[in-house]
Amino acid sequence: MKPIQVGLLGIGVVGAGTFNVLKRNQEEIQRRAGRGIEITMVADLDVARAQSIVGEGVTVVNDARAIIANPDIDIVIELIGGYGIAKTLVMEAIAAGKHVVTANKALLAVHGTEIFAAASAKGVMVAFEAAVAGGIPIIKALREGLTANRIQWIAGIINGTTNFILSEMRDKGLDFCVVLKEAQRLGYAETDPTFDIQGVDAAHKATIMSAIAFGIPVQFDKAYVEGITQLGAGDIKYAEQLGYRIKLLGITKRRPEGIELRVHPCLIPAKRLIANVEGAMNAVMVQGDAVGTTLYYGKGAGAEPTASAVIADLVDITRLHTVDAANRVPHLAFQPHTFDKAMGNLPVLPMGDVVTSYYLRLRVADEAGVLAKVTGILAAVNISIDAVLQREADEVGGEPGAAAVPQTDLIILTHDCTESKMNEALAMMQSLPTVLQPIVRIRKEELA
Numbered sequence: 001m002k003p004i005q006v007g008l009l010g011i012g013v014v015g016a017g018t019f020n021v022l023k024r025n026q027e028e029i030q031r032r033a034g035r036g037i038e039i040t041m042v043a044d045l046d047v048a049r050a051q052s053i054v055g056e057g058v059t060v061v062n063d064a065r066a067i068i069a070n071p072d073i074d075i076v077i078e079l080i081g082g083y084g085i086a087k088t089l090v091m092e093a094i095a096a097g098k099h100v101v102t103a104n105k106a107l108l109a110v111h112g113t114e115i116f117a118a119a120s121a122k123g124v125m126v127a128f129e130a131a132v133a134g135g136i137p138i139i140k141a142l143r144e145g146l147t148a149n150r151i152q153w154i155a156g157i158i159n160g161t162t163n164f165i166l167s168e169m170r171d172k173g174l175d176f177c178v179v180l181k182e183a184q185r186l187g188y189a190e191t192d193p194t195f196d197i198q199g200v201d202a203a204h205k206a207t208i209m210s211a212i213a214f215g216i217p218v219q220f221d222k223a224y225v226e227g228i229t230q231l232g233a234g235d236i237k238y239a240e241q242l243g244y245r246i247k248l249l250g251i252t253k254r255r256p257e258g259i260e261l262r263v264h265p266c267l268i269p270a271k272r273l274i275a276n277v278e279g280a281m282n283a284v285m286v287q288g289d290a291v292g293t294t295l296y297y298g299k300g301a302g303a304e305p306t307a308s309a310v311i312a313d314l315v316d317i318t319r320l321h322t323v324d325a326a327n328r329v330p331h332l333a334f335q336p337h338t339f340d341k342a343m344g345n346l347p348v349l350p351m352g353d354v355v356t357s358y359y360l361r362l363r364v365a366d367e368a369g370v371l372a373k374v375t376g377i378l379a380a381v382n383i384s385i386d387a388v389l390q391r392e393a394d395e396v397g398g399e400p401g402a403a404a405v406p407q408t409d410l411i412i413l414t415h416d417c418t419e420s421k422m423n424e425a426l427a428m429m430q431s432l433p434t435v436l437q438p439i440v441r442i443r444k445e446e447l448a
Contacts, residue, residue, distance in 0.1 A: 017303030
């Protein structure tokens with residue numbers, strides 16, 4: 001049988017990895033797919049560099065539309081990234097009847113509903129395993145392997161840059177800004193790391209997983225997003241003393257009244273496997289009603305781990321290339337006609353309605369009655385306290401020339417409450433004259 005022909009848009013790190021793995025493991029991949037898979041055209045602005053990677057026998061062009069217009073190309077791989085030209089080219093490829101493979105989580109999180117609808121109408125597939133957690137096959141697990149389950153929640157370390165930074169902060173006792181510079185020097189963080197450290201990258205991925213898990217359209221604009229830039233070495237140290245570790249998690253949960261979709265730092269019990277995922281590695285926990293808790297761990301980025309996921313998508317499309325579109329696995333696991341009903345029953349909840357427990361750290365004046373006032377405020381808004389600790393502060397305060405004010409760190413762990421109640425309590429506590437600095441609030445997840 002004639003090999004299926006693939007056009008590659010963008011041959012950067014992942015594109016080169018995809019080409020090399022596909023060539024190296026060609027025989028194995030053909031045995032699995034049932035026919036050969038060949039990248040026969042590549043589009044890249046740097047034609048000379050691209051040609052040096054692919055060698056002879058592959059056509060290299062500087063215009064991506066030449067690939068889309070080629071009637072011999074069956075599948076288009078989009079590895080350009082971003083929301084702009086990538087979206088235009090993906091939509092044009094779909095309109096031309098091409099199947100699409102993409103690693104572009106930002107594109108799918110923001111425009112996925114439109115893209116999947118266009119693909120369904122045209123009868124082509126859009127595959128995106130590489131868009132979430134690199135080489136970890138979490139999309140296939142959610143969409144196919146766990147299809148018998150009613151998914152209850154997902155919690156994932158899905159950004160390697162932030163996990164590396166938090167691991168280094170914990171191991172070396174350094175503050176965020178110091179470790180960020182080291183991460184940039186080592187190549188774990190971009191020159192502009194905003195999407196990573198502000199949680200946006202993780203939120204793109206959490207949005208896609210939420211849609212697949214719960215049968216709702218992708219809705220990045222409704223996700224709550226908070227990064228790690230405000231975390232200090234002191235809080236990581238206190239968390240460790242309390243038996244917790246701090247990780248940036250992408251979380252989505254099913255509740256009777258809707259879906260939680262959020263990204264933020266969390267305290268996780270140190271005994272959980274996911275709390276021990278270090279460096280730039282990724283891990284995703286999924287709780288299903290039938291299977292219980294499952295954990296998926298591996299490299300979330302890199303040339304060949306991501307290429308592994310891209311090629312898995314190529315194989316899937318090759319196997320299903322001649323199958324009637326109605327009998328293929330839906331893009332987001334659930335049949336598209338059920339989405340409107342699902343949205344009516346399962347809205348994405350505002351952050352104020354989210355239920356979780358909290359770690360609070362208050363830098364307070366070390367004087368009688370402070371603890372009573374703080375705990376009284378929490379009691380007044382019906383927030384139950386799990387534990388209270390007091391730690392000697394590393395400094396004393398006061399106006400220049402005035403007597404030093406003894407200070408202490410008051411650390412409180414709460415039981416579950418709504419975010420809106422906690423916001424109300426924090427506003428009242430912050431207004432106390434004995435609270436000397438902005439209160440640190442980190443959400444806590446037991447992941448039991």
